[in-house]
Amino acid sequence: MQVLLKNCGFIITQNRDRAILRNFDILIEEGRIKEIKKEISVSTKDCEILDCRDKIVLPAFLNLHTHSPMTLLRGYKDDLELHPWLQEIWKVEAKLKDKHFYIGAKFACLEMIKSGISCFLDMYFGMGSIFKAVVEAGIRGFLGEALMDFKEEGRTEEEIKKAEKFADFCIKAGNPLIKPVIAPHSIYTCSPSLLLRAKEIAREKGLLFTLHLSETRKEVFDCYREHKKRPVNYLKDLNLLDERFVAFHCVWLTREEISILAKSDAKAVHCPISNMKLATGGVFPFREMKEKNILIGLGTDGACSNNSLNMLEEMKVACLLQKWFRWNASEISAQEALDLATLNGAKILGINSGSIEEGKDADLVFLNKEHFSMLPSQNLVSNLVFSCSREAISDLMVRGRFVMRDRKVLSMDEEKTKEEFKKALEELIA
Ligand SMILES: [Zn+2]
Incomplete structure (x- = not known):
């Protein structure tokens, strides 16, 4: 299974040069980053293609x-x-x-x-x-x-x-x-x-x-x-x-x-x-x-x-x-x-993540590029550290699998988890 992140607004790579790429694609295969370049084309049908033009992608x-x-x-x-x-x-x-x-x-x-x-x-x-x-x-x-x-x-x-x-x-x-x-x-x-x-x-x-x-x-x-x-x-x-x-x-x-x-x-x-x-x-x-x-x-x-x-x-x-x-x-x-x-x-x-490079595991965070806390885009790393709000985070991928998309957590029922949490707490205090 492949995932192609098409036309990412920005990629904060955290590679050796700490490069920030504009409008690049990221191809992910079996949980790993296979390729990072402009305009990747895929031949297989077994590939989910996502338009990421409004996203900033960075290592989780x-x-x-x-x-x-x-x-x-x-x-x-x-x-x-x-x-x-x-x-x-x-x-x-x-x-x-x-x-x-x-x-x-x-x-x-x-x-x-x-x-x-x-x-x-x-x-x-x-x-x-x-x-x-x-x-x-x-x-x-x-x-x-x-x-x-x-x-x-x-x-x-x-x-x-x-x-x-x-x-x-x-x-x-x-x-x-x-x-x-x-x-x-x-x-x-x-x-x-x-x-x-x-x-x-x-x-x-x-x-x-x-x-x-x-x-x-x-x-x-x-x-x-x-x-x-x-x-x-x-x-x-x-x-x-x-x-x-x-x-x-x-x-x-x-x-x-x-x-x-x-x-x-x-x-x-x-x-x-x-x-x-x-x-x-x-x-x-x-x-x-x-x-x-x-x-x-x-x-x-x-x-x-x-x-x-x-x-x-x-x-x-x-x-x-x-x-x-x-x-x-x-x-x-x-x-x-x-x-x-x-x-x-x-x-x-000792894990193979922490940067966006070919061969690394795809542990990625996606931010909304246009969120007020990430604008202007001149110094994205500064924004990330000094002004970014958690609300700007839209998606999270762990080893190539989305656990959150558009702020909806996919791996668990958020409301049910909250209810169970509150109930356990009441019993604890009682
Ligand atoms: Zn401690």
Whole structure:
């Protein structure tokens, strides 16, 4: 089956030259981009031809950090800092059942589809139910059971079993869009033995290992008090750092810690809105990480600390924060922010997307070229980062298959999902 995107108004390719093409065609075959040029003609009848003259086509966004079912907790316990906030959140999370994980994740997928996100990296409980939601939504998920033993010896084994069970289930399911990750929560909720065992599993199965890292000053102080070293040194001494280590937040790092992360080829994920909302104080060391060539992705974090799953906003805030913090208007460009949300996310996850080039998977977002937030068209990347509204997003394609067209989600019944979501929430609060 082929799809021919005819006469695309603009294509923001994100290729090596960051070329923006005008009135080019894109031919997609078996989920991949086969050809990009002007006036492609097809001979086969098995080809859907779409007139894209009013569209801007760009690579879909990758949300590199979230906790999808937390859509259920949107607006719950605002105005708290991370540690008191977590205490409140854990109380409610203890009440969540499989149906909540499922419908919370499905609702998150609905929002992400409407936001042009084709892929997300998730950490939460009840991953079996989340898996089901992501399969139905038809987008890509990198999913990991959140592991926490609260440093109680008796709980470590149970957590390890959970991680292993889900990873095996996910691998066996063989869904090309969904991959497992190993996701211990943080150094303050996990014992060293849990971290070590989790890393063993990740190495054995060749999976990413993800962790919240240096999100608050308290985390750093507590680590120093307990281990006489800072978090990154602690992880290094446990031999946990390598190219498959993905660290979320990273807002309280020293230059030495950044060098250690760089040497081990670890990856970092910036979540500016969550950091600002939870008043974590530290600012992501974008300049220092960039100097050391650390690959940086961008994530929203959960819908309870953001409170939306919107990569357009995330790119904008990432830019604003760095410019403001460094007193330097050219500290980070809109182009760099777009790279974080597309190319870098795909590189970190090791998937063949993030740009529009021949041979790449067709994970594409379509915008209405004439939407007020994308006009004038002189600087499309700037518009995308600084002014674009989610309402400008019309279609989303994942691996060559449309999951949304003309803002209608095809992979699920939007109204039914909303109703199920509201009902599950009422039961939870009752
Ligand atoms: Zn998080």
